[in-house]
Every structure is written in C-alpha cells, then in structure tokens.
Amino acid sequence: MSTAATSTGHPKISLKGVTKHFGPKQVLRGIDLDVQRGQSLVIIGGSGTGKSVMLKCILGLLHPDGGTIHIDGQDVTHLNGRDQEAVMSRMGMLFQGGALFDSLKVWENVAFGLIQGKGMPRDKARDIAMAKLAQVGLGADVGELSPAELSGGMQKRVGLARAIATDPEIIFFDEPTTGLDPIMGDVINDLIVKCVKELGATTMSITHDMASARKIADRVAMIYEGRIIWHGMAGDVDHSGNDHVDQFINGRAEGPIQMQIRKL
Amino acid sequence: MRWNFLALIGSVILQFFGAVGRLAMFTGKGLLHCVTPPFYPRILLRQMLQIGYYSLPVIGLTAFFTGAVLALQIYIGGARFNAESLVSSIVVLGITRELGPVIGGLMVAGRVSAAMAAEIGTMRVTEQIDALTTLSTNPFKYLVAPRLIAGATMLPLLVLVADVIGVFGGFVVGTEKLGFNVGIYLQNTIDFLHMDDVISGLVKASIFGFLISLMGCYHGFMSRGGAQGVGRATTNAVVSASIMILTANYIITELFFAQ
Secondary structure, three states: OOOOOOOOOOOOEEEEEEEEEEOOEEEEEEEEEEEOOOOEEEEEOOOOOOHHHHHHHHHOOOOOOEEEEEEOOEEOOOOOHHHHHHHHOOEEEEOOOOOOOOOOOHHHHHHHHHHHHOOOOHHHHHHHHHHHHHHOOOOHHHHOOOHHHOOHHHHHHHHHHHHHOOOOOEEEEEOOOOOOOHHHHHHHHHHHHHHHHHHOOEEEEEEOOHHHHHHHOOEEEEEEOOEEEEEEEHHHHHHOOOHHHHHHHHOOOOOOOOOOOOOO | OHHHHHHHHHHHHHHHHHHHHHHHHHHHHHHHHHHOOOOOHHHHHHHHHHHOHHHHHHHHHHHHHHHHHHHHHHHHHHHOOOOHHHHHHHHHHHHHHHHHHHHHHHHHHHHHHHHHHHHHHHHHHOOHHHHHHHOOOOHHHHHHHHHHHHHHHHHHHHHHHHHHHHHHHHHHHHHHHOOOOHHHHHHHHHHHOOHHHHHHHHHHHHHHHHHHHHHHHHHHHHOOOHHHHHHHHHHHHHHHHHHHHHHHHHHHHHHHHOO
C-alpha cells in the first residue's frame, strides 16, 4: 500500500497553511500536509485539537479562512455547487457515528452514491450494494433491514460499504473504531486495510486509537493545537523523538500536553 | 456601564439582522433549488403524502367543528339583532376566506413543521446531512426543495377539503340543531359563495404551506448540539411557523384581498 509514487507529480492531497476559526477560537493555525497517491495517512491527536475540522475542510463541508487545499493538483479550497459535487464523487467518507440515513434501507444507504450521485438504475445499484455488503462481511438479508436494527459494529461496516460503493480514489475515515469493542475494532481495521488495498485508494484517517493507527497507517501525523507537530513513517512513531507524540502514544497524563481540567 | 448598555443594544440588533440574513439566504437557496435539476420525484411524492394525505384526518376534524361552532355562535350573536338568517352566509364566507386557511395552516404547522425540524435536525446532529454532501447529493435539493414544493402544493388542496367540511359542519348544526330549512340553508350558502373568496383562501394556503415547510427545514438545518438542540429546533419551527402564518395572513389580506 505504501507506494509513494507520484506519477503526475502532484501529491494526491495537499494542504498549505490552512487556518480556521470559530468565533474567538482558533482551531487550525496553519496546517501543512501532503498525502501521496495510494498512501494511508493516519492523523492522531487528542479531542478538540482540530482533527475533525481539518477533515471537514478537505471534504468541503467547511471552508477554511486561509491557506489552500489541492486535490490532484486542483485547488478545491473554495469550490461550491457542481464543481464541489464533481470532486466529491471521487471521495468516500466513513463517519464516526456511521451517519446512515435512517429513512432508507441498508442496501439503499450503500447504493445512495450510485443512484443519486451517479444516476445508476436502482436494480444495478442494488446488485453492487449487495456485493459491497458481502465485501464487509454482511449478508443479503442485512441489506433489507433498516439501519436502526443494526448493532454499532454492523452500522460501521455498512458505513464502510457505503464509503467504498462508488470506488472512490480517496477515502476518509473519522474515528473508525471509536465506540466498538476491541475485537470488532480490529475487524473494522482489517476490513479497512483489505478494502483500501483492493481499491488502491488514498486514505486519510483520524483516530486516537493507537492500535487502529498502527494497523492501517503507512504514515502518521500528529496534530496538536491546530498544527501538525510531527509527521513520519508509521514504523517511526515509537521513536519519534517528540515528547508530545511519546506522551500521546503511551497515553500518559503527565507530559507537555496538559488537559484543560480544573484541579479538585 | 453606559457603553455596555449600548454594546448590548448593538449586539441584539446585529443578532437580529444576522438571523434575518440567514433566513433570507436559506429561502433564496431553497427556491433556487426548487427550479434547478436534478429533481427527486420519489422524495417529493413521499413528502406530498406526508403533508397532504396524512394531515386529512386532523384537518377534517378541526374544520368540521370550526364550522359547527361558527354556526352556533353566529346564531346566538345574530339573535340580538334579529339576524339569525345570516348564519349560512357568514359560515361560508368565514370558512372560505379566513378560518379554512388559517386553522388548516396552524394545524399543519403543528403537525408537519415539527416533524420536519425534528427529522432534519436529527440528520444534522448525526452528520447525515454531511454524509449527503459527501455522496455528491446537495442537501438543499434532496431535503429542502421537495418539502417546500410539497408544502406549497398540498396545503391548498387540504384547505379545499377543509372548506367543504367546514361548511358542512355549519350546515349540520344549522339544519339539525337550529332548525333551518335544508333547502333555504343550501340556497343561501350557494348564493353567498364567491369564487374569489375560495381562491383568495387557496392562495393564502399555498403561501402558508411554503412557510410551514420553510420553518421546519430552516430550524432543522440550523439545529446544533444533540437532543436538546433538536428539541429547541422543533419548538422554534412550530412557534415561528404559526406566527408567520398569522402575520402573513394579515399582510396578504390587507394587500390583495381587502376592498
């Protein structure tokens, strides 16, 4: 998976000096980050450090205040409407809570991007959806259920099937293992690695689960206070020489990162 | 202290204009997406069913009893001026011009805008609206436009039904309880029924339907912060839709239908 080949010369995703604030709160303070084609980048960092905001900026769900975002060399920073939809059609996203449409059946959820986004006939889209469900280990009977009838792990798997349904070039994972037991978490990790390998997609994941990060990452970047403070190969994360990274991956309360909690 | 007070006034005014601006932008965007493809006929049909068909029992019951009590009150009030004979004409006029659209609008506002705000609000806080965008589907086209169209087209039909049932309610009380002659009551009703009155009611209904859907969608879209946020959005949707209906009712009557 770690082929850092850049045949077109551009990184697949490139962020330069991206900033974003909400009211007085500066969330992103200048993010610089490149992801090469076919690479799997995992961004680690604590809660409230700007991971999700960064992801939403790349997806175009939020517009950054400053800086630029390029995908395949194309500036997508301030795209809207049709142009944004065109870029979106090359991306997939697995949301933290699954974000399945509860008014639709499971297979309609998986087929949504094919039917609404690409205008595929329902019958054909249904076949593809069932195949994608099988790919994440779910039978055709699950396809007829409504999302509310599924367990958390199954919802995540359906979310994954939906994210890969349109064979996207880039897939984003937002906390893919949060809220799952360790075994189901590992099942999801394996599925992510398998699906991404089969698609040859570039992926960007955010997580604070180190087990998950080690499993799915080629490269790891750590975000802290709205900046990327460390970026390197996944194998180097244990001897990064960065105190912040050490504290995070070992899960220590003492260190340079101080949680904002009041002393009793 | 003095400056704080001025700052307070300033921030209230800014917030007010901010809210007006957001609503105006939302309305404009919603209208634009009503007329530009792609369209979602399945969703539109489902919303029409939801707003139109499933509101029929509520509308029917309220219209019947409104017509009935109107007949009763006019009879009692009219007796003071020996004007009991006006019952049928006032019932038909009142129902078609005012009570049909307004009461129908308010009932549908309670039923539909609350449901819309709750549904869209939950979609917002569970990231389903973001998921729509990532699946190359514009949430305005998929969620807002079908609801606006369904609201503006279904409410006139509902009000037409309400008109008929309301007048029938008055007729039942007038002939069964107050002892009016069936033939004369019907004759008076038909004589006083003008197409203009019915049409003015239906035009109003269409605008009310649009406002109901708009408020449901707007507050749902803007909801933030979990279950509490969705609860607040639902309340705000019903309250603002009701106030807008009553305000718009006066303005429309004043501008177009008051001679």
